[in-house]
Amino acid sequence: MVIIEYISRVFVRIKGSPTTTRKYLQICKATYNQGRTSHKVVGSLGAIDDLVSSGEVKKLMLSLNEILAKYDSGQAIQENLAPVFRELKRYQWGAVKVIEKLWKIFELDSFLKKQLIGAEFDFKSIVQLLTIDRFMNPRSKLKTYENASRYLGVEDPDLQHIYRSLEILSNLKPKLEKHLFDINRKNFGMNVDIVFFDATTIYCHSDKEDELRKFGFSKDCKFNDVQVVMGLLMDEEGRPIGFQSFPGNTFDGKTLLKALSELKETFQIQKLIIVGDRAMCNRMNLAAVKEAGYEYIVGSSIRKQNGEIKKEILNEEGYRTLVKDESNFKFKEIAVNGERLIVSWSVDRARKDAYDRETLVEKAKEVLEGKSKLRKPGKAKYLKLEEEVKYLDEAKIFSDSQWDGFYGILTNVEKDLKSDEEIYDAYHQLWKIEECFRTLKSHLKIRPVYLRKPERIQGHLVLCFLTFVFERHLEIELKKQSKWTTPDRLRAAISDLQASLVEINQKQYLLRSEIDPHAKTILELLKIPTPQDLTLLSEF
DSSP: OOOOOEEEEEEEEEEEETTEEEEEEEEEEEEEETTEEEEEEEEEEEEHHHHHHHTHHHHHHHHHHHHHHHHOGGGSOOSOOSOOEEEEEEEEOHHHHHHHHHHHHTTHHHHHHTSOOOOSSOHHHHHHHHHHHHHHSOOOHHHHHHTGGGBTTOOOOOHHHHHHHHHHHHHHHHHHHHHHHHHHHHHHOOOOSEEEEEEEEEEBSOOOOOSSOBOOOOTTOOTTSOEEEEEEEEOTTSOEEEEEEEETTOOGGGHHHHHHHHHHHTSOOOSOEEEEOGGGOSHHHHHHHHHTTOEEEEEEOGGGSOHHHHHHHHOOTTOEEOTTSOTTEEEEEEEETTEEEEEEEEHHHHHHHHHHHHHHHHHHHHHHTTSSOOOSGGGGTTEEEETTEEEEOHHHHHHHHTTTTEEEEEEOOOTTTSOHHHHHHHHTTTHHHHHHHHIIIIISOOOSBOOOSHHHHHHHHHHHHHHHHHHHHHHHHHHHTTOOOOHHHHHHHHHTOEEEEEEETTEEEEEEOOOOHHHHHHHHHTTOOOOOSEEEGGGO
């Protein structure tokens, strides 16, 4: 006699699909027969997140309870079927996902594996946290430490590990810069035929000097604070290449020599054209550029040229109108000691120069009339003193007026390599590096610096540089897709990628916020999957 055991039961389950990330609610029937279990889908009710958000799951439970009450009131569920729902915390998830993805794009895991860091803590996690917070809400390292838990999946760090990480970053600077440079060239077509260089000052929240923090001329007008001088190298697209730090009393013109050394030793670039402003234009610097085998395009003061050159500049013959500009712009090339002096004149610059001069003349007149005291050197520019009598220096006023609208650019680049127009265009892209400094200072808040130890200050600069590499990469790659953005728009869009940690019937879920179109574009660019509206915390 054969005994057949047959048991059947009905249940519901949530099932995923290999073709989508969504999950579906199914009614199934399980059959147990002779030691074997089989499942059969009786019906599929739809995507679980849609059913929950629309209230259909609750309606189904109420309907089943009504049936149970009608046919077996003893088993009916008497309590309220509304789910117990409460919000536990709010997280930012977007910044974490974006920085983690950029970390992979720039292959920083493989870079760190090659370095003998020897840290007794998770250096990678600390640097990622510092980068995330610098990207989203730049502030002191102490504030980053205190607010680390606002980022999803980030564990609370040890404050001393944060400071120790800055010291490690300082030591890694040349190798990290070279690695980022190589990735940009290999994967994103960075072109270093032309490199832009400029320097700025970074003030510190202190009045105590040391080997790095010194008093000097502050471009932020923070003359009561010590500072550090920072030189920055940038390519034509606006991607940062590398930076150098100097004591705060270093003159701008002396920063270029170290930049040349880094281009040779760290980046191993043998040939390029370096573009810099007038502060870089001294004979020692230009000789060093030539000795390094590089070429240059630099601003040049036309008023310091000799008499013959000045006469040629004022000679109307030889000037040409720049084809792509309006007729009120003209330029010509003059040979100067084997170099090319590109002299330009524009009506806009002429108006500005005339306005600036007239302002100084008016101030000089106020001094003569006794309406103002001679407290600033600028007021004395057009004053002349003879036998203790002050009067306007009309000859100087007329002499200066001749140069209204003129500007000089000096280069040793051969004409068959770069035309006058190309030299002019290259020089006038220096605004991009000025914009880089604005982003570093205003957006990423590279200053003020609250740290004291030189190696930690250097680590802070490395951290800001790394964050800037990430931010600029997003800007440029979005631009390639005709998606215009700014650092502020990037931050606002990513900042809105948030999720609430909620508890529903003693289970924890993440309920994400709505994703705006710009944030969605960023996620698509980085190939970051969009989480479902409601997801178990363990599956987010």
